[in-house]
Amino acid sequence: MKQSFPGFPKDSLKFLTELSRNNNRDWFNDNKPRYLESIVEPMLDFIVAMAPRLEKISDRYVADARRNGGSMFRIYRDVRFTKDKKPYKENIGCHFRHMAGKDAHAPGFYIHIEPKEVFFGGGVWCPPNDILYKIRTSIIEKPDAWIKIVKNKTLIKRFGAIRGDSLKRPPRGFDADHLHIKDLKRKSFFILQSAEPSLIFTPKFITEVERALTAASPFMQFITTALDLPYSRKK
Numbered sequence: 001m002k003q004s005f006p007g008f009p010k011d012s013l014k015f016l017t018e019l020s021r022n023n024n025r026d027w028f029n030d031n032k033p034r035y036l037e038s039i040v041e042p043m044l045d046f047i048v049a050m051a052p053r054l055e056k057i058s059d060r061y062v063a064d065a066r067r068n069g070g071s072m073f074r075i076y077r078d079v080r081f082t083k084d085k086k087p088y089k090e091n092i093g094c095h096f097r098h099m100a101g102k103d104a105h106a107p108g109f110y111i112h113i114e115p116k117e118v119f120f121g122g123g124v125w126c127p128p129n130d131i132l133y134k135i136r137t138s139i140i141e142k143p144d145a146w147i148k149i150v151k152n153k154t155l156i157k158r159f160g161a162i163r164g165d166s167l168k169r170p171p172r173g174f175d176a177d178h179l180h181i182k183d184l185k186r187k188s189f190f191i192l193q194s195a196e197p198s199l200i201f202t203p204k205f206i207t208e209v210e211r212a213l214t215a216a217s218p219f220m221q222f223i224t225t226a227l228d229l230p231y232s233r234k235k
Contacts, residue, residue: 005049005206011038013115023086047071053210057217060230061096071096100229107223109213118197120209122216123190136184138226149219158215164188191216
């Protein structure tokens with residue numbers, strides 16, 4: 001695997017499209033070599049190529065190119081607690097988690113690819129209550145720092161705004177009239193940039209991802225520091 005990345009093969013999106021029409025074990029097993037060639041290997045190459053770029057943004061977030069247990073998400077769905085018993089995800093993605101994180105709820109940078117939608121960015125998704133409390137408390141204690149982030153022109157131009165599902169009412173113990181109550185009510189904190197799916201076939205894809213993660217850095221640094229985790233940037 002190289003530290004340059006020419007883009008994903010054209011068959012990657014074709015494979016995902018066909019998988020969505022044939023989401024069953026027989027079809028997948030028949031197409032397993034194709035899955036490895038068009039999805040797994042190029043995704044691992046992408047992760048390897050991103051590692052030195054990510055290190056420049058924050059040396060505490062990890063691009064792990066292991067086939068199992070690394071940054072690449074498994075394609076197998078957990079169907080234990082859902083009525084939808086399709087065995088496979090119909091998208092691919094990777095998550096560059098903080099070195100202190102152990103699961104998808106840890107702060108991290110995220111890349112998502114499916115045939116009709118591609119996006120990338122960072123944040124923390126549906127974290128447990130103690131994590132949410134730390135982020136909310138940090139917003140309360142550092143309102144000026146937070147407002148610099150939400151009004152950051154580069155962030156707004158690239159990502160639009162901070163996103164995340166919200167509570168209907170203010171969280172317990174937080175002032176309903178606070179300046180940042182809209183953000184204090186969030187159950188997730190993340191920013192995402194969308195891109196045309198065809199971008200993934202070109203060398204420009206990894207460059208655009210790097211630019212997006214760099215632009216997300218002030219937001220990610222605030223979230224990381226709020227969780228009492230280091231966010232050191234090598235210079």
